Amino acid sequence: MSGSAVTDVPARWSADQVLSLAPDVSAQRAARALAGDQAWCEIGLSVEEDLPPTLWGLCQGSGTRPYQTCVDLTEPAYICSCPSRKFPCKHTLAMLLRWASGAVPEAPAPSWVREWQASRAERTSRAVARTEARRSGGAGTGRAVSEKATVRRAERVAAGLAELDRWLADQLRTGVAGLARQGYGHWDAMGARLVDAQAPGAARLVRNLAEYAGDPERLLVELGLLRLLVAGFARLDSLPSELAAIVRLRVGIPVSAEEVLAGPPVGDRWQVLGVHDEPENDLLVRRVWLRGAQSGRAALVLSFVGPGQVFVTDLVVGTELPADLCFYPERLRVLIARRHAPAAPITTVAGAQGVRGAMREYAAALAADPWLERWPMVLAEVVPAHLGSGRWCLASPEGEGVPLDPAVGAPWRLVAVAAGRPVTVAGEFTATGLRPLSVWTDDRLVPL
């Protein structure tokens, strides 16, 4: 960002895209009300050579002086001189809404905008310098203390997993048929002990077992996978380092964002192929699935919000973001390390395969990480088909179908877009089937 001159005028966002940035619903409402003509004394979009594309405006609020509001569209980054603690504030959102509706003329940036951009450029370069230093291995003194803590933690986790192992054997001793009668408490009790043992990943897997209690075959598979995890952790030192890292992660030993960002960055044009929000405990989890346009590599951006909050993300289905990503050890989840340019619409979908190829890719991903819960599939040339009694699949021209997750229901939007013709569909595949998340049609990606 800092030095490179960005001269492209970024594609206008949609109003939806703007509103998805709002921290809560009341901010959305306030922003809509402010987006009219009356509040804005001055507003403009700077597209000068020496500045990143910047939207700026003076908004008359309740104070005597109008608020100075500014958005760098590349990141995006925001600033507003209003006293609001919401971020981005309603003035920022309202200004973006006006831009989204095409009501902002191009105009040179006034001096206060240039000052802000200059101070940001300086901060960015300092942050880059810090990251570089860490990557070259400059560990500070704080590190040594945490190493002792790491050892202590590993001991507690090992004890917890040993208990889990005995518990697993107990389940088989009494028989999985009887487990169907167990209430959530049965699973939750073991889960809670694993949380105490600082193995939250394993705890989550145990609590998830409650969902399969009625399906003994699935339950046995899941118990087997837990056994695999315990066994893997027991001989962590003899595992290949990549697999060891995955086992640690699945058990729930945390990886800090700094550690992830210290890993090698992977550059590509990352296509946003699907977004799915799902409640988990008291939180809402958002999964954004990406594929590299050049590498075809899959990536997952996870985010969490509490009740009543709204996700802050500018990853919009159907756009691609030139960026460097850093991968978590399981080589799927990522953090965005650095954006090279604003997101732009996708022109062709990357990584699409026939149904057999896609299933092979899934098998390969499972071979590397047997505890993988979801995998992003991109299926080329498939037609949605009803198999009867509420079951659906995506069928190849040869009549081979990938089953859809029954929880999805009838995929009418997808059926309508395909209209009985082969299309490219992106979705997330789990043990129960595929959840379609987007479909490519007429040179655009339609979210489902």
Place this chain on the structure above:
Amino acid sequence: MSDATGSLPRWPDVFASALVGTARTGERAEVLLDAAAAHAARRRAGRALVTGVRPPGPAELDGVPEVGAEAAARVDTLLALDSASQEALPVRDMASRLELLTAWLDRAAAAGRRLPAELVPALLDFGRRHPELRHLIAEVAGPLAGWLAAQRADWSYEAPAGPTESTVDDAEAWELGSIQRRAAHLTALRRRDPVAARTLLEAGWEAEPPEDRPVLLRALSEGLSLADEPVLEKALDDRRRQVRDVAVDLLAGLPGSAYGQRMAQRALACVDLSGSGPITVQPPSDCDRSMRRDGIVARPPAGTGERAWWLEEVLARTPLEVWPEPEVFAARGVTEGWIGTLRRGLARAAAAQHHRGWTAALVDQVTAAVLTAGRPADRELLGALHEVLTDEELTARAVALLRQGFGGANAVGVDQVLALCPAPWEPGLADAFLGMLEEHLAHHGADWRVIALCELAGLRLPADRAARAAALVERLRAARPNDPGLRAIARFAETLRFRRDMLEELA
């Protein structure tokens, strides 16, 4: 963990042992667990594809271009039922939303553009609940709508083949169906063959349950003719009041009927047209059996004299053809004290018989009566008269009412007139409305009656008045920042802006 190649037991055996538990099979639980672990990842990765799938044949392509992205986003909001989309709309109730949606579909159809495919299912769902949208669905969704409907029964109203009556038009429905289906069957038959339908009704009449009779008799309104008179006359003697009411309704609207002649005789006995001076009025002295048989309600409403009421009832059911032209009638004048009764009776007849000439002649007088006395019955009568007026007459009338300012216009039900005026309003009407509103809000707050008018106007004013409405809101905001009605008035301006943008996107 066991090695995957050699000694690993087969999955069905592992599963069978695990089901009953190793405590019973005598195996070691740990060994069985390892076997399960070895199978687990493999089973998941080796998941079989569904085979032999035969998807439906493709939908026909119509080659009609899709609407632009902005227009698509707007109709997406109109079709979505989640709370965020409701927030994004300027209107709050479903009727208003449907009006906006209809306008969108209309405009898209006129522009020869297609709804994006992914929104067609949502539109078909709307069509399920709102039949009035159905004729537009085929236009904006093309062959895709029929193709989808063929796969889902509750969308198949869309199937263009054959009239919808065919489903209810069968003999079995008549013999065994619910009363609604039987009535629908009779109406359909009546449309095709009125005589056959009447014969069918007469054949079973005596055996029909009393509560079904009025519903079935009502079916004769389709293709009503003098040939139906005997059936209706017979129904006038029915024991059930609801049956008699239907018969009276139908007979009073049947030109040349004996019923009409009886009423005309009664009316002419009371209203003396002889000579050339003022018309003299002699109301009926009592309400006899035959009058009651013909539907005259003997008991007057509170505050009305018996004899005056009987006269009004007679006039309301008398064919207007027995009177001279309205102008001639008016020119002669009426004896003192009977003007109101005469006016009400004739106005009721004009509304019931949808008589243009008499309606035009009386609507001003009834309006004046509402203004001075404001009886609820008069207000209702005025509403009925408005429905008889032509579009041009309504628009002219609305303009005239609005010129009196908000107070006067509101008192005589300008909202009723405006609701009936064709949309979008004529430029003259639009100016009259905005002029009235600007004038009123310059001096008064926005109370609920103003807000109700604005809600309607937001949907019916020509969309190019959006700027003028926005300016009005700004002035109100500056003058009365705490007006509780401000939000609602702002929504009115927003609705207009929404419609203006919507039409521009679809141009």
